[in-house]
Structure formats: C-alpha cells, structure tokens
Amino acid sequence: MSTSASKSLHDVIARNLADVPPSGIRDFFEIVSTMEDVISLGIGEPDFDAPWHIREASIFGLEKGATSYTSNLGLLGLRRAIANYVKKTFSLQYDPQREVLVTVGVSEALDLAIRAICNPGDEIMYHEPCYVSYGPLIQFAHGRPVIVPTTIENEFRVTRDALEERVGPRTKALILNYPNNPTGAALTRNDAKDIADFVSDHDLILITDEIYAELTYHQDHLSPATFPGMRERTIFLHGFSKAWAMTGFRIGYACAPPALTDAMMKIHQYTMLCAPILSQEAAIAALDEPERDIADMKSEYEKRRNFLQNSFGEMGLPCFEPRGAFYAFPSVRETGLSSKAFALRLLEEEKVACVPGTAFGASGEGFVRCAYATALDDLKEAMHRMAAFLDRLRT
Amino acid sequence: MDELLKILKNNALETPDNIAKMLNISTEEVRSRIADYEKRGIIKGYQAIVNEDVLKMDRVTALIEVKVSPEREGGFNHVATRIGKFPEVQSIYLVSGDFDLLLFVVGPDLKEVAFFVSEKLATIDGVHATATHFMLKTYKHHGVLMEAQDEYERLKITP
Numbered sequence: 001m002s003t004s005a006s007k008s009l010h011d012v013i014a015r016n017l018a019d020v021p022p023s024g025i026r027d028f029f030e031i032v033s034t035m036e037d038v039i040s041l042g043i044g045e046p047d048f049d050a051p052w053h054i055r056e057a058s059i060f061g062l063e064k065g066a067t068s069y070t071s072n073l074g075l076l077g078l079r080r081a082i083a084n085y086v087k088k089t090f091s092l093q094y095d096p097q098r099e100v101l102v103t104v105g106v107s108e109a110l111d112l113a114i115r116a117i118c119n120p121g122d123e124i125m126y127h128e129p130c131y132v133s134y135g136p137l138i139q140f141a142h143g144r145p146v147i148v149p150t151t152i153e154n155e156f157r158v159t160r161d162a163l164e165e166r167v168g169p170r171t172k173a174l175i176l177n178y179p180n181n182p183t184g185a186a187l188t189r190n191d192a193k194d195i196a197d198f199v200s201d202h203d204l205i206l207i208t209d210e211i212y213a214e215l216t217y218h219q220d221h222l223s224p225a226t227f228p229g230m231r232e233r234t235i236f237l238h239g240f241s242k243a244w245a246m247t248g249f250r251i252g253y254a255c256a257p258p259a260l261t262d263a264m265m266k267i268h269q270y271t272m273l274c275a276p277i278l279s280q281e282a283a284i285a286a287l288d289e290p291e292r293d294i295a296d297m298k299s300e301y302e303k304r305r306n307f308l309q310n311s312f313g314e315m316g317l318p319c320f321e322p323r324g325a326f327y328a329f330p331s332v333r334e335t336g337l338s339s340k341a342f343a344l345r346l347l348e349e350e351k352v353a354c355v356p357g358t359a360f361g362a363s364g365e366g367f368v369r370c371a372y373a374t375a376l377d378d379l380k381e382a383m384h385r386m387a388a389f390l391d392r393l394r395t
Numbered sequence: 396m397d398e399l400l401k402i403l404k405n406n407a408l409e410t411p412d413n414i415a416k417m418l419n420i421s422t423e424e425v426r427s428r429i430a431d432y433e434k435r436g437i438i439k440g441y442q443a444i445v446n447e448d449v450l451k452m453d454r455v456t457a458l459i460e461v462k463v464s465p466e467r468e469g470g471f472n473h474v475a476t477r478i479g480k481f482p483e484v485q486s487i488y489l490v491s492g493d494f495d496l497l498l499f500v501v502g503p504d505l506k507e508v509a510f511f512v513s514e515k516l517a518t519i520d521g522v523h524a525t526a527t528h529f530m531l532k533t534y535k536h537h538g539v540l541m542e543a544q545d546e547y548e549r550l551k552i553t554p
Contacts, residue, residue, distance in 0.1 A: 025552060028552055029550070029551065029552040032551045033550075042551060042553070043551065043553050045549065131554060299398065303398065303402070303418065306417050306419045307413065307416045353551060355552060355554075
C-alpha cells in the first residue's frame, strides 16, 4: 500500500520539475554538515556581518512600526535610491516609478525575468560553469536551457564564437553573470561589447546578473547593458547580498524597460506581493554611503584573494587570476582525480570543504571552487592542509 | 593607510611570508618596508591587546579630564609633555570641549591614583582643575570587543 502510494505521489510531481536533476551542492552539503571542525571554503556568502548602520536601520524600522506591506514594486524611496545608485555606478538610467522592481534577492528577480519572457519551448542560453539556479529556473518556466561552456583557456569568459555556435531560431535570451560565480571571471570591455553585439544581432533579451559588480580587482566593471541599444533589451539584476554582506535580508532588484518590468511585476505581485519591508528599510540605509560600506570588505577580499592565489602557486595548483566576486577556481586536473573525488578526499582527509566544479555544470569538471569570503586565519589553515594533501597525492 | 600597516595594525604577528602573499610582493620587500616604517617612527612598537579584566590584575585605570592654562608660545605642549613623563600616565590627548587634556592613568588601586592626581598632577603649574573617572569594566579596547559574542552560525556549504 505504502509502495503504491509513494509511487503514485512521484507520478503526481510535475514533469518539468521531475526532469530537473538534484543539486550537486546538496549532497555535498549533507556530508559536510555531519562533520566537526571542518574549515569551509564552500560558502558562497560573505563572512562579514552586514554593516551595523544597516542592521540598525532595520531595527529602527521595527521600532517605528514598519511591519506592513509595501507597494508591489517596493518602497518608492528605495526605488529612487536604487535608480540613483545604478545611474552613478553603472551609467544606466531607469525610472524609479516604472522601471525598478524590488525583489526577494536576485534569485527571485531571475525567476521573474525568465518567466516574464519564456514561452514553452523557448531557448534561453547561459554560460557554464555558473550559478546553480539558471538551468532549473528555465526548466520550471518550460523553456529549454542552452548551455554555452566556458574554458580556462579563455579565463572562463564567454566568447562570441561559442555563443554563435549555439544560438538558434528559438533562442529568446541570454543570461550573463559576470563577475562570475564560481570562477571569479570578469569581462573585459571587448568581451562585453562582443556579447552586446551578439545579443543585438540576434534580437535577444539579455538577462544580466551583476550581483558581484562591486567586487572586481584591478579591473573596472562594465555592464553590457550600457552599449547603445542594449538598455531596451536588457533586464539588469542586482542586489545587496554580496557587496553589502546582506544575504539573509533577501533583497535584490530588477531594472528593465516598462514592458518587461510590468510583466515581472505581474508574477511578483501574485507570488511574493512585495519584498519584506524591513529588508527594504535596510537596503535604503545600504545606499546611504555605499562606497564606505563596501571599501573595507573589498580591500579585505583582495588581500585574501592574493593570499589564496599565491598559496595555490606555491603548492603548484594552477589557478587563473580571479578578477571578481570572492571565488578562486583552481584546476585539480593534474591530480588525476575528478572534481568530486578531489573535494571528497580533501574533506575526509584534511577536513577542508570546497565545492566540486561540477556542481556548477559539466564544464566545471577538473576544478574546485574555493570561496575567499572566509576569515584569513581559516584560509591560512586551509591552505596549509591543502598543501599537505597535495604532497601526499603526489608521493 | 597603507595596506601593509592595516594588516599589522590588525595582527602585528602576521608573518612577512603571509603578508607578501596578501599584497603580491616579495617577503624581502615586506621586511624592508617594515624596517623602514620602524626607522621613520611610523611603527612605534608592537603590543598585545590584553583583556585585563580576565587577569584580575590588581590595578585600576582612570580617565582624567584636565583643565590647563595654555602658555604663551608653548600652548598645551609643554604641560602635556611634562605630564607625559609620569609612568602612571598611559595616554594623553588634547581635546575640544569643557576641558583640555584627556589622560589615561594606571595605578595599583584607587588610593594611589587619587594620590597621583592630588599630589603630582594637580600641583603642576598651569593645571587648574581635574576630574577623575575610574574605569569599571572594559567592553571594547583598540577596536576589539573584550567579550566575543557567539558567532552566528552560517551554513557550511552554499551555492
């Protein structure tokens, strides 16, 4: 009876959902969470707490009774602050009344963006290795994910050639994520221009997830949306999780021309209604003096990035120089182990957790993701243990 | 501030090797730059941040406000330097507001500090008023919270 019941329940699950493979991170997380004293380089969020004045603004919000719904689009004050910030930082101009939508993290914004444009069978392209949700979200929207692999040879920047190879008559959009999780890659001006041209030439929509935009090292961030004609076909996604260390506030936004914003809003108003008001209050505070909030954390990340890069160099682990975000993506190919086997053995033998590159797509094979949003003392110890591990592998 | 100084201010025990890795420079350069900072008096020394409340040391610290008449030519410098010669005085600052100098004074007990104030400090020429506040508990010192709060536990692996 129970067997047939569970069988029938499996049959009940929507097919497009059942087709989505389980997360590559999930099972690894289960193993790690049972172990004690693990140094984790597997955390995709800052180790800093959100700056105090931001937390304080949220507390003050509670005190003054900010416990209600807000406009579906989000508090107008926040949308204005976002429009100002986006104009100043990205040279992109959006009307806070009609072109800015405050969401529950970029994760929600991404879901809205895809659902707003995707008809069943539409193809949406994205480059890999990439954040874990892109493919599944396209599948949830009954679209067809088209994966464009990136390689170490190009420092994980997506090339126009690779895009041209895979674009087709049903291609609707391209999802872009630079600076990139998990590789730490960032685009040059030429890359961004090539991609913008590609999107225009094929009359696509660009969904650009620029959550790590503030965290670039020795390279200025340039949004592909800034090239002529691009703004009108771009959904620009950004949020507060990474640069302000506000992951748990779950607050992000989408900026796009009114037709696209209206479409996203339609889904948002019936599913989410609005982003939590206290997080919106906190986000307003975050935009008071963003440079000050971000500068210290960024300079700390940069030192850790250098430390990791040089430590990998010392232990002979090839790693291209990460240009953005807070991830290093060293190659473990020479060990002869798969990404997963390397990560599992490193965890079991040295209690250091990093994420197998394959959790971010097949083209992540041969790499592991090490987050340097980790306290320096932990990084030192992790590098020490990793060097010992490699020494043993080599003898 | 220079990144190297920031690192040392945060952890003076950081090894030149690690600093070199963090700043993408050679270990030799780290050593020579530190030596240069020391020579130029930019780095004045290295000290541990000690939580004395835990040690239960038999000593007290007082924060003392001092009103001073500035001297012609010397301003406050003369008298401040003079006060600074006493080993009991840990720090002196010239401040704006109702008084002029702010002192941190250490002594074995309240009586000794009170004695220092009345006998030595108050009698200095130019000092015409003092107010002594004894410190009862240190919550934060040199940017370090003395009683670390439990870290809010984060997930060990996240995408």
